[in-house]
Amino acid sequence: MAHAEPAAALRGAVFADRRRAWLGALGRAGVTLLVLAALWGLWEAYRWVGVRTQLTWPFPVDDVTMPHIHTILQALFEPSRVNGPLLISVLLDSAWFTAKEALLGFALGAAFGFGLGIVLAHSRLLQRGFLPYIVASQTVPILAIAPMVVVWLKSGWLSVAVIAAYLTFFPVTINTLRGLLSADPRALELMRSYAASPWAVLWRLRVPAALPYIFSALRVSATASVVGAIIGELPSSIQDGLGGAILNFAQYYSIQPANLWATNLVAAALGIVFFLAVVLAEKLVVRRAPENVA
Structure with a gap:
């Protein structure tokens, strides 16, 4: 008993x-x-008021500028062209293509940003020398960078991945640096008193302390990588991804606006999937971090 x-x-x-x-x-x-x-409800209410009052500011409200939500969802399950496959099938194939590019760019950008953050955390001289240029790199519009990357690397997966990585590395670099420098000074002194090597201090103390910072950056970078991949597909003339679908349906927006809105919904859903994947990884990794293991 x-x-x-x-x-x-x-x-x-x-x-x-x-x-x-x-x-x-x-x-x-x-x-x-x-x-x-x-x-x-807010979308439909604003649309109803705009149509009834013939609202013209900030834009005219009609079936072209603001189609019904149910019309957008219905378009997903209609043929994308005469005797063609369903629009949702086309968009899911495009989303999968873009997802692979974005995933490669996310991995490249996150790895580069993490490594750069580690290097900067170990040298104040490098921080003062490189941080202003790292920050300045993000003030250049991605639409200006993308064509140059395509010219340098030629059209293809690699150029799109590099463009996605360009939007990914910055938040990872900054948050990795902040996280590594946030380690408890008393814990640092304790490890030094035991003659711990810099490598041991990094992986046993600094990196675990930086995990919340790093995953905060990865959540932002995950969605940014999708945006970068879609933008990178435009100058690369890649028609198989969401960028090509957006460009294609934009040409017919005046007669089929629901198709472009549906493409935007799928692109947003892809970004949410990337975000949720990072959230899940955070729960698994942070839970098993040394300071959380009893």
Whole structure:
């Protein structure tokens, strides 16, 4: 009996934790659906008022500028062209193509930004010398950078990935630097008192302390990599991705606006998928970080 009571208490605590987790997940899903419904309602309400009052500022409201949400969703399940495949099938293929480019660019940019952050964290001289130029690199419009990258590397996957990496590396570099420098000075002194090598200090103390900073940057960079890949497809003349789909449907916007809006929805969904993937990775990695392991 003495052993049964602690076991029962443990099972009860585990069940309670799982119940709280499920309730939390359901609550977040409910809030998400509520926000989507509210946005849908605001769109339709503004459209209704604009059409009834013939609103012209900041733009005329009609079926071209603001199609019904249900019209946009319906367009996904209609043929993209006469006797052609469904639009959603075309867009999912394009999204998969763009996702591979964005993933490569995200990996390149994150790896470069992480490495650069480590180098800068170990030298104040390098910080003073390079940080102004790193910041200045982000003031140049990506639309100006993209054509030059395509000329240098030729059209193809690599040029698009480099453009995506260009938007990815900056937040990772800055947050990695901040995170590595945020380590507890007392812990640093303790490790030095044990004659720990710089390599050990980096991986056993500084990197674990920097993980929350790094994942905050990765969440931003994940969506930025999708934007960079889509923009990079335009000067690269790549028609298989979302950039090509946007360019194609933009030509017919005046007669088929729902197709372009549907493409934008799929592009937004791709960015959300990238964001959620980083959130999931953060939960797995940060939970297993040394300071969180009892």
